[in-house]
Amino acid sequence: MITLIVLAGVFAMPLLWMVSASLKPENEVLASPPTFIPSVFQWENYTAAADGLLPFFLNSVKLAVLNVTGLLFFASLAGYGFARLNFVGKNIAFALLLATAMIPSMVYLIPQYMLFREIGWIDTHFPLWVPNVLTPVFGTFLLRQSFRGVPRELEEAAKLDGASIFGTFWRIMLPQVKPALAAVGALTFMASWNDLFGPLIFLNSTRLQTMPIALVLFQGEFFTQTNLMMAAATLTIIPPLILFFLAQRYFVQGITMSGLKG
Amino acid sequence: MTVDQVSRRSLLKTLGVASGAALIGAPLAGCGGGAGGSGSGSGGTFAFMSWDATSDTQLYQVAQNWAEQASREIDVQSVPGGSDYETKLRTVLSSGAHPDVIRINDDFVQAYYSEGSLLDLTPYLEQDSIDADDFYPVAFNFAKQADGAHAAWPIMTNPGVIYCNVDAFEEAGVPLPPTDWDADGWTWDDFLDAATKLTKPGGERWGALLFHDTALETVWPINNGTTGIYSEDAQSFTLADEGSTDALQWVADLALVHGVHPDFGTVSTGKSTPNWAQSLFGTGQVAMLLGLTSAIPYLRENAEVNWDIFPPPQQATRQTVNTMTVLAVPSESPDPDAAWDFLKYCVGPEAAEIFAESRGFVPVATSSAELFVADDQAPQNLAMVSQALANAVNENFGLYIERARTVYRPVLDEIWSGRQTAADALGGIRAEVEAILAGQG
Structure with a gap:
């Protein structure tokens, strides 16, 4: 003790x-x-630090919401497909999916930047959520593991009742993996909330920047008002703390049932 | 069902609804872009990529003022400094999204120019008959390259000075250093003598703090008659020369032998903490501090002691180090003419007045000396910043100094800790560092 x-x-x-x-x-x-x-x-350190932080905060909230909801949607669909549907090349596709996670992001940074520039996405929020949402490797893997742990009898009963594949997924299977969804959601939220590199590279305008950038900007070139930076940092961690306390039960369950416990 | 469960579920439901609303509304509301990542040519948005350019900095204000008088819309792309800035700068230049003007680390000007990323400003200097005599030579000549090109333009400088705790000097009965750069006396022996008298036992107050960074590695060796860390052509590692090693050993002995300086292990740890040295000085725990004039704004706002600035102590000579805020025009700047106009404005009289308000950032025009007149706050010897700039030198820059630093810096710890003498430690790596400087490392 x-x-x-x-x-x-x-x-x-x-x-x-x-x-x-x-x-x-x-x-x-x-x-x-x-x-x-x-x-x-x-206490005025907090008012001084909060002054001007609101736009950064709202941008972070918006990106976190888009990332979490979008990623959960696509990752759960993909995870269910890999866990339960049979189609040609499923195992190869899954191996390829996992292989993409092995490529360091720095390798494709410049081509990615050129592509986003070509389609007019630089200095927009799109690069900070669309690629994450459409390539949810870890979420897909974790949810696939969870779906595999759900008894097949549930699906068979739904099929006998005339449910479609999507209906079975949405109404029967998805509620069974809520803890895993919570875990993926919490991890995605943290990744989005703490992302410094993405906004740094793809955003130019201060009005689009997020909280991690706001914190770094507190650090001056020659000196830093440390008390104000710490006040801003304290404000920054409040949303993740609230989320953690609300979802900690699901979070632990989700990691456990997906077979990823240490 | 407990109250706790109800509130959690309610909150999660509310969050879910909010998420849905945001998902639907966000693509309409905020994903649309700004300037598109680069300047858009003559008459469009002018893109200036910088760091530490939040709206309360002088540089930001100068940029806005220029845009107003030039009737241009300006997009100040504020990127956090250090390696993050370098990553972003490399990315935008490599992918063709060139800003109109960039801020650039003075260490890297030569490297960026040699790879073709920076515009030679010489035609613009000639076209506008810019007179080099109007500027401090240490700033104006900095960007001159071996082929005669003028690859960048410093707009502000920060020379090194000695900050002194005036209260501590009075209390210890030690005379303050001279306020005239060319005055006799104020030698290394005087500095050590003062530091000894100013030191209080038990770490209550240290006589001196010489932060071991480029400023120290330059100021003490050049004042002992060498060219600093490197030779002027940046091909020889002159920090390993006898004059330099004697100078560094003298500094190390302040802590190791004389006990008038915090041990360098503590200083190394403090380096990772923002404001560490200024804070020690400002709270009276250090009586003399070698620092750049850029510390003046912090001390004016936060120091609890009476303080002032003075020249570094002399040995063979009395010179100091200079660092700069440097702007450059990318070789593929969308609007190089406007970029040049912006650079000229940044070194002009209107910008100088704004920069000088900081009291620590010195504009590069010699006429700006008249702006540094003491006010009701420290430092009273504010004119010292101009004297310092007139007697400052730059680090001798080369293509490979960044890599050389990764080799010699760790070895300096051997000196600061007393495990090796400066002569042995630096003599042992001279060949390796010089191979790097020659591009063979």
């Missing part, structure tokens, strides 16, 4: 330091010896 408390303390320390620094005057952030409780609680 004591070990767990100590470990929890160690893991929580950076988070607590961030919150503490976010409430301090700038001079106190790096004071030596370090202090944990601010001499003055500077």
